[in-house]
Amino acid sequence: MLKLKNILCGAALLTGTWGIAQQTPAPRQTASVLITGAVAHIGNGSTINNSAIGFKDGKITYAGPLSGVTTGAYDRVIDASGKHVYPGFIAANSTLGLVEVDAVRASNDQSDTGDLIPHVRSIVAYNSESKVVESCRPNGILMAQVAPRGGLISGTSSVVQLDAWNWEDAAIKTDDGIHLHWPSAFRSKGWGFSGPSEFVPNKDYEKEIGEIRTFISGAKTYLSGPKSPENLPYQAVSGLFDGSQKLYVNVDGEKEIADVVRFAKTNGIRHMVVVGGNEAWKVADLLVENDVPVILSRPHRLPSGEDDNVKQPYLLAKMLSDKGVLVGLEMSGAMERMNTRNLPFYAGTFAAYGLDKEKAVQLITGNNARILGIDAFAGTLETGKDATLFISEGDALDMRTNSIPHAYIQGREISLESHQTQLWKRYMGKYEAGQ
Known part of the structure; x- marks a missing residue:
């Protein structure tokens, strides 16, 4: 009976967790986008003030000063003055x-x-x-x-x-x-209230390394030979x-x-x-x-x-x-x-x-x-790379100002809703209504 109860509790938890699926993935980018006026953090150690970041068909087509681009060449222009734009974090x-x-x-x-x-x-x-x-x-x-x-x-x-x-x-x-x-x-010798009480040399260190050496040696021999019988790990x-x-x-x-x-x-x-x-x-x-x-x-x-x-x-x-x-x-x-x-x-x-x-x-x-x-297609805001990036209201490395109104993956504007934001809106609505 106890086992059955545990199974039912687990099933209920899974149902509650996965009952509402993640947002539907965003459709392929069809309209070109230009983000203007932001401080662009390129991802290579440099920044561009008053920047323009343009992308079309999922790829960055322009990343540079706003003065160097024609805004009319893009279907949608987002004014991000006073904000920041970053490559997607990895x-x-x-x-x-x-x-x-x-x-x-x-x-x-x-x-x-x-x-x-x-x-x-x-x-x-x-x-x-x-x-x-x-x-x-x-x-x-x-x-x-x-x-x-x-x-x-x-x-x-x-x-x-x-x-x-x-x-x-x-x-x-x-x-x-x-x-x-x-x-x-080294290995810990016993544990106390605050962690390992003492570290001592691991007498099996060379033996454990030997297992890895033996495996790699066997793989090199296998790969240089007829490869029969088949060995998936090698x-x-x-x-x-x-x-x-x-x-x-x-x-x-x-x-x-x-x-x-x-x-x-x-x-x-x-x-x-x-x-x-x-x-x-x-x-x-x-x-x-x-x-x-x-x-x-x-x-x-x-x-x-x-x-x-x-x-x-x-x-x-x-x-x-x-x-x-x-x-x-x-x-x-x-x-x-x-x-x-x-x-x-x-x-x-x-x-x-x-x-x-x-x-x-x-x-x-x-x-x-x-x-x-x-890095050939991601990690920095550079022409030709994937348009996987986001706009932040402030410093994205600071939890006080990391507030993201727009994010794109391969040019597709994605939903930024989550279970947490849904709950926040639900209960804020409750308190704002005085319930």
Whole structure:
């Protein structure tokens, strides 16, 4: 009876969650649009005051000073004087659309069984009608890398735009990379009220790395031979060696980062990205030398070491950028799907602690686009790129002024309604009516 009750409660929760689907995706752009008078944040570190951003058939046709364009050449002109226009923000290493309700196992598709499963593709589990995805768009998050979790090699990620009928429509770059969780050289020894009571060397560190080495060695041997019998995990990592895919390595420690950089170089893995990188600043020169970018964890947390500056997480982006490391921002961690809507405010925190404001914008626009390999068509406001952008009433990295009246994905003006905005309007109406 108890089991039946749990099943019925779960079904009711799912019905309540998915009973009202996401807004119908916007239709293809038919009328050309010109946004005038705004401060344009290009996404490459520069701005244009009194700008004009024009787009037609989903592509940007003009991005420059207002004085350089004929407004009459566009079907619709939006006066954005006093406002700001940004490229769509990009959430890297997210699990958007893979989990809807944490407490409902049937809605959780972020991980699969096994430790070495690079052939598991997160994109086929992506739920384009997720209400969590819908909650991100009003803050300017219009694209995301959907990444798997769990195991040593978790699977393959893809990059999506956040206004689609299904995963096929959503995908803008499929199977962009393989996600690896590098073992830690240290382990916690017991837990106290405030966290791990002590860290001790991980005696199994070399053994755990050995599993990864053995897998990669086996894959290289398989890929150079007759490929029989068929081996899906080995086939899935072929892009690491020909450069068509990147290896995203979840790793934080100084020693571990140095070890994995050498591992990738030794094994002919052409493109590697550090994900997390709490101690990446200690090996910044090594990262620059090997052209390894870092997607930093969100900064609202305590430092990883007890002797670190308590503000260390806030300073990381500036420290690495000053050293010449290409830096982006990722979203893994506690309540990561719900917190993804706060992506621009995490970038704003880096700006508050020394990073130039436009470089902070770059973290979640141009830089994330470069790291994810979509910079040829996304990430900056430049002619020929996708018209995935938005207008903000104020500073989009400041939660007090991030108020978005218009947002576009590939030129299509999307709905900015969400479950939260609907509830706000409903109850504001109630109180305004004096009920």
